[in-house]
Every structure is written in structure tokens, then in C-alpha cells.
Amino acid sequence: MAAAALAVSLIVAPSAQAQAQSTPAQAPNAKTQEPAKAAPKLAGKPDFTGVWDRAPPPVQPNPRTASGSPASPNGPQFAGAAPPIKPEFKAAYDAEVKRLADAEQRGEPTTSQNTMCLPQGMPAMMLAIFPMEVVQTPKQVTIIEEAFTQIRRLYIGEDPPQVEDAEPGFYGHTGAKWDGDTLVAETVGIKTNVLYRNVPHSENLRIHERLKMIDADHFEDEITYTDPQYLTGPWTWKWAYQRRNGYKMLEYVCEDNREFADPVTGQQRMRFKTKTDNKQ
Amino acid sequence: MKAANWARRMPVLVLIALGVSAASAAWAHHSFAMYDNEHQIKLKGKVTDFQWTNPHVYIELDGVDQYGESKDVKSWVIECANPGILDRIGWKFNMIHKGDEITAIVAPLRSGEPGALLKLVTLADGKQFGNGAPAGPALIQ
Numbered sequence: 023m024a025a026a027a028l029a030v031s032l033i034v035a036p037s038a039q040a041q042a043q044s045t046p047a048q049a050p051n052a053k054t055q056e057p058a059k060a061a062p063k064l065a066g067k068p069d070f071t072g073v074w075d076r077a078p079p080p081v082q083p084n085p086r087t088a089s090g091s092p093a094s095p096n097g098p099q100f101a102g103a104a105p106p107i108k109p110e111f112k113a114a115y116d117a118e119v120k121r122l123a124d125a126e127q128r129g130e131p132t133t134s135q136n137t138m139c140l141p142q143g144m145p146a147m148m149l150a151i152f153p154m155e156v157v158q159t160p161k162q163v164t165i166i167e168e169a170f171t172q173i174r175r176l177y178i179g180e181d182p183p184q185v186e187d188a189e190p191g192f193y194g195h196t197g198a199k200w201d202g203d204t205l206v207a208e209t210v211g212i213k214t215n216v217l218y219r220n221v222p223h224s225e226n227l228r229i230h231e232r233l234k235m236i237d238a239d240h241f242e243d244e245i246t247y248t249d250p251q252y253l254t255g256p257w258t259w260k261w262a263y264q265r266r267n268g269y270k271m272l273e274y275v276c277e278d279n280r281e282f283a284d285p286v287t288g289q290q291r292m293r294f295k296t297k298t299d300n301k302q
Numbered sequence: 303m304k305a306a307n308w309a310r311r312m313p314v315l316v317l318i319a320l321g322v323s324a325a326s327a328a329w330a331h332h333s334f335a336m337y338d339n340e341h342q343i344k345l346k347g348k349v350t351d352f353q354w355t356n357p358h359v360y361i362e363l364d365g366v367d368q369y370g371e372s373k374d375v376k377s378w379v380i381e382c383a384n385p386g387i388l389d390r391i392g393w394k395f396n397m398i399h400k401g402d403e404i405t406a407i408v409a410p411l412r413s414g415e416p417g418a419l420l421k422l423v424t425l426a427d428g429k430q431f432g433n434g435a436p437a438g439p440a441l442i443q
Contacts, residue, residue: 168386272385283405
């Protein structure tokens with residue numbers, strides 16, 4: 023316990039120091055409890071620019087506990103309500119979730135799009151499993167997720183395209199507007215095979231977001247998923263993020279995944295040679 | 303736990319604490335269920351390759367299971383977390399080299415193939431590194 027406590031204190035101290043140093047413009051508020059610092063501004067609006075972590079992080083316990091593994095649709099990182107799937111699609115959805123969870127419990131996990139080195143797409147990239155950088159200008163917010171180098175662009179002052187004009191992709195097309203100090207974004211054009219929590223969706227999926235700075239070092243994203251074909255109504259949850267001072271984003275090229283799907287069983291297996299196997 | 307054991311485990315606990323606190327997001331990109339976490343083994347041997355790539359870093363090792371009945375050397379592939387997770391808990395891309403003598407506590411594949419998930423590696427100079435929060439801690443010494 024002593025060792026663990028020591029380790030924690032070693033981490034907390036430099037981080038608090040870094041935060042104090044990064045905001046020299048703030049008036050010192052000695053003696054009293056320091057109030058939360060206001061969010062920085064850009065052109066009169068909150069500025070989301072910076073590197074962020076999910077807070078609290080999407081931590082998973084032991085992969086083989088009943089609460090699910092990182093890849094499991096029931097995993098604890100997927101906070102929020104259950105998806106309101108229409109009754110005619112619910113049985114198939116439940117069966118698929120059970121099949122994946124059972125395989126996990128047997129120690130025979132199935133593969134996912136991640137196994138194939140495919141990015142998560144929207145909205146899963148906003149899980150921010152690794153650090154996430156936001157770069158804001160008056161007309162655009164660009165979000166870069168370190169995992170898989172996923173990038174999306176929110177065009178401020180624009181509407182999203184009509185669905186029939188929106189070329190389907192992993193991240194879709196996003197228009198955004200300010201509602202006071204909240205950035206309200208609307209995304210269309212997510213490929214129907216890019217799934218979040220295995221929930222089926224049509225080309226009419228719309229992802230509505232309300233991005234709001236809480237204080238200088240925290241923001242939240244309230245996400246609402248609507249699809250008149252598969253869902254009975256809106257499906258809403260909220261993710262919060264905390265500033266990670268001084269971090270420089272790393273590159274992420276999914277270069278050589280040695281997990282692969284067994285062509286017969288579909289189970290996840292390990293490949294023992296490198297992809298190119300150009301050694302010797 | 304005896305005092306001597308406790309002392310020996312101290313660096314491990316520190317590393318685990320570091321891993322948990324420093325991990326920006328303790329989330330793996332795939333399931334670890336194909337590894338047998340409850341029957342960890344300790345491998346000792348010579349590094350034949352150290353591959354610093356996404357989505358995983360790999361250590362290839364010609365090693366022997368220290369507590370196993372067989373003393374045969376097998377060629378193991380040991381999966382580590384990704385460069386980002388490992389960087390953030392203090393690893394460096396060039397800290398392991400071909401020919402290094404290392405010890406690794408791992409969770410082996412359930413299939414019986416010589417593949418495993420790293421829990422704790424001890425380098426030639428005695429330094430120990432965990433494999434980040436998603437991979438979980440070593441349960442043996």
C-alpha cells in the first residue's frame with residue numbers, strides 16, 4: 023500500500039505543477055479554495071484546442087469478468103443507457119451480443135474491425151481510448167484521436183450535407199453551430215457497416231453532439247444517436263474529457279497486427295510470423 | 303505475505319500503480335480472452351526480436367518456462383501493449399535488443415501454441431516494466 027501511495031503521489035505532484043505553470047494569466051487566488059478556471063476563448067467562443075483524455079478513463083477490469091472485456095459490447099467503457107432498438111430488430115441484436123459475450127467467457131474471442139486494423143469511426147472514436155487532440159479555428163474544429171490516427175472535422179457555421187449527398191465514411195460529415203457557449207454538431211454519412219456497440223443503423227443515422235467546456239481543463243460531449251429505421255427514439259449518453267498538459271501526440275500506423283480471424287472458426291488467433299517476414 | 307516477498311514485490315506494485323494512474327485510457331484494442339490469465343508462466347531466455355509497432359509491440363524470445371517440467375527451449379512470441387501505452391508508462395522503443403537475456407511473466411495462449419501476453423518483463427539490468435493497465439498485473443513471481 024505504501025509503495026502504491028508513493029507512486030500515486032509522485033504522479034499527482036508534477037501534474038498539478040504543470041497545470042499551474044500552464045495558466046500564468048490567471049490571477050492567483052491564494053489562501054482560499056481556488057475556483058475552477060474559466061475556459062479559454064477564441065473569437066469570443068470557448069476554445070477546445072488542446073490534448074485531452076477521457077475522464078474518468080474507460081478502464082476495464084480483468085478481461086474475463088462478467089462485466090465484459092474491452093472488446094465486448096457490454097464492456098464498462100460503454101457508459102450510458104441501452105440502445106432503444108425497435109422490437110423487430112431486438113432479438114437479433116440480443117442474440118449477437120450474447121454470442122460475443124459467450125465466446126469471450128469461453129476464452130474463444132471473436133475478432134472485431136479493430137483486429138483488421140480498421141479505425142473505430144464515429145461515434146466510437148470519441149471514446150478517446152488514447153489521447154485526443156482538438157485544434158480549433160473560428161470556422162473549424164478538427165479532432166484527432168491518437169488510436170488509428172482518426173481525424174474528423176466539424177465545420178462551424180455550416181449545415182451537414184443532405185443524406186443523399188453525403189458520401190458514406192467512417193467519420194461522416196459534420197456541420198456545427200454555436201448555441202451560446204455550446205457547440206452543437208450534426209453528423210451524417212456514417213457507413214452502415216461502421217457500428218457502435220453492434221447497434222445496426224441505416225444511411226439515415228444522425229449523430230447530434232453538444233460540446234461544452236466545463237472549465238479550463240474539462241469539456242463534455244453529449245451524444246445523441248437517432249435512426250428512424252432501427253431505433254424507437256433518441257439514444258443519448260455523455261462523455262467527459264480532461265486536459266492532458268504538455269503531451270505531444272504520437273503517430274499510430276496499424277502496421278502489423280498479429281491477431282487474425284481464423285478462416286474456419288472466426289476466432290481470434292495469433293500469427294507467429296511478422297507480416298512481411300523479411301528476417302533472415 | 304512474508305516480509306522478504308513483500309520487499310521483492312515492491313517494484314512491481316509501483317509499476318502497476320504508475321500504469322494505472324498514467325494510462326490515459328486503459329483500453330485495449332481487442333480482447334485478451336485468448337490468453338490464460340489464471341495460469342501465468344515465467345519465461346527466461348534470449349531475445350531474438352523486438353518489434354516496436356502498432357497495434358502491438360512484440361518480443362520474440364527463445365526461452366524456457368522456469369517452473370515448467372520441460373526444460374526445452376521454445377521460440378515464443380510475446381504480445382505487449384501498443385507503443386503509446388508503453389511510452390506513457392516509461393518504456394523506450396530501443397530498451398530491448400536482440401541477444402538480451404530477459405525474464406518475462408506472461409499469460410500463455412489457451413491453444414497451447416507458444417504465444418503469450420506480457421505481464422511483467424525484467425531486463426538484463428534488473429529493471430522491471432509492466433505492460434499497462436489493460437494487460438493486467440503479474441500474478442506470480
